[in-house]
Amino acid sequence: MSDIIQLLPDHVANQIAAGEVVQRPASVVKELLENAIDAGATEIKLLIKDAGKTLVQVIDNGKGMSTTDARLAFERHATSKIRTAEDLFCLNTKGFRGEALASIAAIAHVELKTKQTDQELGTLLKIEGNSIQHQDVVTTPTGTSIAVKNLFFNIPARRNFLKSNTVEMRHIMDEFNRVALTHPAVVFDFYNNDSETLNLNNGNLRQRIVAVFGKKINEKLVPIEETTDIIKITGFVSKPEFAKKKRGEQFFFVNNRFIKNGYLHHAVINAFNDLLPTGYHPSYFLYLNVPPNTIDINIHPTKTEIKFDNEQALYAILRSTVKHSLGQYNVAPVLDFNRDATMDVPYHFKDKTSVSTPQIQVNPDFNPFEQENKDSSANYNRPKVAQWESLYVDTDVDEKNLHNIDVDAQIVNRELFDASDYETKSKTHQVHQKYILSVIKSGVVFINQNLAHQRILYEELLRKMTIDDITSQQLLFPLELVFNLFDIGLCKEIQSDLESIGFQFSSITDDTIILNGIPSSVDQNKLQALFEELFEAIKNEIPESSFSQLDTIAKSLAKSLAIKNGQKLNTTEQEQLLAQLFSCKEPNLSPFGKKTYITLSSEEIQLKFDN
Ligand code: ADP
Ligand code: MG
Numbered sequence: 297m298s299d300i301i302q303l304l305p306d307h308v309a310n311q312i313a314a315g316e317v318v319q320r321p322a323s324v325v326k327e328l329l330e331n332a333i334d335a336g337a338t339e340i341k342l343l344i345k346d347a348g349k350t351l352v353q354v355i356d357n358g359k360g361m362s363t364t365d366a367r368l369a370f371e372r373h374a375t376s377k378i379r380t381a382e383d384l385f386c387l388n389t390k391g392f393r394g395e396a397l398a399s400i401a402a403i404a405h406v407e408l409k410t411k412q413t414d415q416e417l418g419t420l421l422k423i424e425g426n427s428i429q430h431q432d433v434v435t436t437p438t439g440t441s442i443a444v445k446n447l448f449f450n451i452p453a454r455r456n457f458l459k460s461n462t463v464e465m466r467h468i469m470d471e472f473n474r475v476a477l478t479h480p481a482v483v484f485d486f487y488n489n490d491s492e493t494l495n496l497n498n499g500n501l502r503q504r505i506v507a508v509f510g511k512k513i514n515e516k517l518v519p520i521e522e523t524t525d526i527i528k529i530t531g532f533v534s535k536p537e538f539a540k541k542k543r544g545e546q547f548f549f550v551n552n553r554f555i556k557n558g559y560l561h562h563a564v565i566n567a568f569n570d571l572l573p574t575g576y577h578p579s580y581f582l583y584l585n586v587p588p589n590t591i592d593i594n595i596h597p598t599k600t601e602i603k604f605d606n607e608q609a610l611y612a613i614l615r616s617t618v619k620h621s622l623g624q625y626n627v628a629p630v631l632d633f634n635r636d637a638t639m640d641v642p643y644h645f646k647d648k649t650s651v652s653t654p655q656i657q658v659n660p661d662f663n664p665f666e667q668e669n670k671d672s673s674a675n676y677n678r679p680k681v682a683q684w685e686s687l688y689v690d691t692d693v694d695e696k697n698l699h700n701i702d703v704d705a706q707i708v709n710r711e712l713f714d715a716s717d718y719e720t721k722s723k724t725h726q727v728h729q730k731y732i733l734s735v736i737k738s739g740v741v742f743i744n745q746n747l748a749h750q751r752i753l754y755e756e757l758l759r760k761m762t763i764d765d766i767t768s769q770q771l772l773f774p775l776e777l778v779f780n781l782f783d784i785g786l787c788k789e790i791q792s793d794l795e796s797i798g799f800q801f802s803s804i805t806d807d808t809i810i811l812n813g814i815p816s817s818v819d820q821n822k823l824q825a826l827f828e829e830l831f832e833a834i835k836n837e838i839p840e841s842s843f844s845q846l847d848t849i850a851k852s853l854a855k856s857l858a859i860k861n862g863q864k865l866n867t868t869e870q871e872q873l874l875a876q877l878f879s880c881k882e883p884n885l886s887p888f889g890k891k892t893y894i895t896l897s898s899e900e901i902q903l904k905f906d907n
Contacts, residue, residue, distance in 0.1 A: 313398075321464055355440075417436075420433070496508065559762035739899075
């Protein structure tokens with residue numbers, strides 16, 4: 297047989313690679329703005345026509361390029377920002393891959409004008425499909441102007457895949473806002489279809505946030521500030537009373553780079569705890585500075601995920617810092633009944649020389665009733681009882697048992713679960729196949745089995761997505777699910793998140809998803825419905841990409857997978873549910889903010905008899 301392998305021609309390889317970097321006009325906006333920032337610009341103009349489909353142009357007053365550099369800039373892996381692999385670990389520029397301009401030039405008509413300060417005249421380049429069509433000398437101000445026209449002119453399929461102008465514009469605004477919010481000292485001018493849409497003067501961060509989101513936001517901001525050995529946090533969160541129905545303005549910037557992180561998001565939300573009414577979301581603008589060698593910036597060109605070395609410690613610090621600031625601004629209740637001692641970081645964390653990681657991992661197998669059962673049997677053997685019992689049994693045995701009691705009692709007290717509140721002989725009962733009733737010292741507690749299980753699954757999923765290893769159940773026969781094009785698009789967007797919790801995709805075509813592995817907790821007969829609910833949740837919850845989808849995915853899956861009301865649970869299952877619920881970080885609320893349990897105190901019960 298003859299040989300069949302060929303090297304792809306450059307222009308094809310470039311087009312394929314370009315698809316990674318440039319998904320839509322907003323990707324071009326991001327890359328060009330970041331290049332301008334990296335070039336040290338103090339003034340940047342962004343011009344958009346036809347939602348970027350016709351034109352994206354960025355004009356900066358940065359350091360410009362020499363003629364040779366200008367030509368070289370469009371080669372793949374041509375960058376002035378790193379020289380060695382080690383440089384990757386101490387990045388202080390936005391770009392470093394040297395791919396953006398090459399990618400953009402592969403799929404659009406590009407016109408570049410650039411001049412350095414010490415040059416009389418600048419350089420003009422016109423590039424199409426990666427080849428330089430025209431080069432000239434021009435009069436142009438110091439800095440760089442790059443105009444990207446007719447995006448995807450040579451890939452009609454990609455061009456057709458672009459969404460409506462409204463949607464594409466929204467993506468552009470998202471990217472623009474992210475850059476503008478990280479560089480309040482830079483002046484930005486935004487022209488949409490020839491009219492000036494936004495003019496941002498230089499100022500401090502608060503002024504920038506106000507300039508971007510409107511005057512009203514000013515009074516809503518609570519400043520956040522904390523410095524420890526491993527992180528410096530600055531920025532703002534919104535006061536709880538201004539929380540919104542829609543998640544909109546939620547931003548994390550790590551070392552001045554916009555990132556998404558469901559785990560840290562959870563830390564902030566957790567700090568708000570009961571301060572928010574159900575279904576409301578706080579805004580936040582949080583700037584985290586960490587030593588560059590403690591993070592792993594995903595080298596993938598378009599990803600905004602990031603991995604931290606000490607995520608758990610960061611979680612605790614972030615949560616307590618936000619909580620503290622809310623408290624200082626008199627917005628947190630004086631008494632925090634839901635305080636979870638394991639989550640608290642002493643506020644003088646910064647004065648400590650070494651940082652120990654707070655324990656926030658919970659043991660899903662922990663069953664407080666195990667302890668309590670032992671405890672109750674211990675109770676049974678307490679001296680008073682033992683006195684009459686000693687009539688029948690050998691006292692030696694009793695003494696040995698007594699010795700054990702102490703040990704057990706100590707274990708109970710140390711547990712996360714507030715065991716002291718539970719009657720020693722606590723039993724659970726399922727009521728109307730909906731509630732678990734359990735007796736506690738102060739009265740009784742009714743747990744909603746569905747909502748409680750949602751909370752348990754939600755935290756478990758978030759944990760899996762952010763820290764745990766992947767566990768997956770292999771399917772004997774791959775499973776095919778059919779969806780419309782839009783949902784398939786969504787699925788691709790969240791594919792890596794789904795993979796992190798155990799879904800394995802063998803392929804995703806235009807209308808079919810083929811799975812060859814699923815999380816072990818998922819029933820494969822319910823997959824179609826599960827995905828439908830998930831896509832629905834994402835469409836309804838997420839305002840165009842400005843927020844980590846991890847949280848929505850976890851919530852939606854938790855809701856779909858949770859034990860339903862009407863399902864009978866045996867005693868062990870009931871007890872497990874209880875134990876798992878109370879080893880959650882936020883046991884009292886479902887992921888959607890509903891109460892997972894209510895308590896009825898003995899006094900309240902008594903009162904009902906008294907009346
Ligand atoms: P990267 O930003 O990853 O280095 P790019 O393809 O975005 O890769 O840019 C390639 C190079 O072109 C940059 O390293 C930089 O030297 C130069 N460059 C790009 N845009 C500008 C600009 N606006 N001003 C000055 N130099 C630029
Ligand atoms: Mg770049």
